[in-house]
Amino acid sequence: MEENELEQQDRRDFLSCLGSALACGAAAVAASALAPPATAATAATAGAKPPAIPGYDWSKHRWGYGVDATKCIGCLRCVEACKKENNVLGDAHHFRTWVERYVYLEGEETARIDSHADPVNIAASGSEGEYRFADRYKDAKVEKAFFVPKLCNHCTHPACVQVCPTGATYKTEDGVVVIDHTYCIGCQYCVQACPYGARYFDERRNVTDKCTWCYHRITKGLQPACVEVCPVGARIFGDLNDKQSPISQFVKNNQVQVLRRESGNAPNVFYVGIDKEVI
């Protein structure tokens, strides 16, 4: 009986001991997991040394991007320039930026949408390495049509960053979502998480890839390659901190809208001239 009591006592002791141990362990794990980001955040706001980019301080910039769909002519020079600038895979199905064509035919409720990756457009361009829109609606009665350039929205609350298990993708202080390819394990959670389909998987390197707003160019005072080559000024880029920059003026002087506002990602690519079917 006594022994039994002792045993019960022990079990109770053990359970309480185990409980407190678990609590302690959880606290320790939580502390080790949470503490570093917390200190990092305070360090960053306290003006820690910015990354070693010559002549560039990321705390002084907040990049933004504008698309004026009323100007886009669908020449796809941006798609080609982006691929060259960033060594994107050469075929039609891997791209960091793309252009969609929305065509409303007479009597049709919804738009017909295609991009350079559509088989008809690939056939018109002659190969997957060249990009052009085929004049496929020349005999149809078109009520309304327009082109919409698309790219990563570099969201303020990026879902892709939230789901990354390794910290390979992140948002920089100046507002650009980038990927550290040496840390990417190719799980593609981020490809799934992005509401805009802006990420693609690079089978060549087994990593995910995406638009960086040409981070290597903008940190040198240049424009992203797509903005650089756009012949009609449909793509606008600049620093939202600078009230005179093209993007600040664009946002100020136009009724801009963003794609999928309801997703809660708070995108930073601002559109003019698109209608409700563009998402």
Next chain:
Amino acid sequence: MPRHIVRLVLLMVAIGAVGYVAKIFFTADSFYEYGHYRGKSVAEIASDKPKYKGSEYCESCHAERFAEWSKGVHNKSDIGKVVKCEVCHGAAGERDVRGMFEHLATGVDHPNKLKLVVPTDARKLCTLCHEKMPGRPAQQPQIVVASHAGTQQCTVCHNPHSPKLNLVSTAPTPIRGDAARGKAKAAACVGCHGAEGVSVNLPGPSLAGQNAAYFIAALKAYGTGARDNPMMSAFAKGASDDDAQDLAAYFAALKCQSSLTAEKQAAAAGRATASKCIACHGADGVSSNRAWPNLVGHSKDYLVAALRAYKSGSRKGNMMAGIVKTLSDAETENVAAYYAGASCK
């Protein structure tokens, strides 16, 4: 506490400790520097070399083309329309590719080894932007390719660096020939083209006052066989570049004279038809651009023969071939009379 429980607890602590040490050991130095990522990767991503270098990069070597372009309609920065050099010619910078793509790196920019594209198929290139298509904004100049130019290349009429000018080149070609030397050499031409370059009832066209650049190009065309005429081909093959220059200088300096006045009645009827010619050859037969021939001062017979040659295809010319297709025989006669009757100024 029983010993097996103590062992279990110790084991858990040990696993925890190993895990913690492993985390410290395997976490990159700069991880957590700015957040839950490797801080050093920011500078790494920013260190790539830009490929697109901008039009200013091209200016130092291609000043002439740059000047042409910068004044033209492909550089209208005031309305935000700028077709930079690299849009058509490709990126001038070849960047060094890091990591596992190092083998792809050539490490050279355009003037060194990296050749840029000189687009040969302008129909394919220009129509990327200028093919008429639903969805293209109205302010974008667009053409229906089939009816605009048939199967011709855009560059036949348009200078891609400054397309609005519409004609191949407006810059006068410097003539280095000597008119005095040319006069001596022209002795061979008198038989068909007349004394002082004015052909009166002779098989050849008048040459007096003809544009020198056109003269040289025409002579060269006979020399290479691009234009074929038993008489002229023989002369042209014997003529050197210097001869062509001298002759061009001589004939260009001569005063053009109207060959005949007998056809002036038909000329009135040809005036309407001449609207097809005026854009290039002028209402008075003096061409708006030095690349095209003046029509003033030619005999009607010569002009009719030339138009028929274009129509039959025995004389080649992308522009003219398209235009003569639309002319009836009567119109050909009349328009020839119209220009034959144009008075020299």
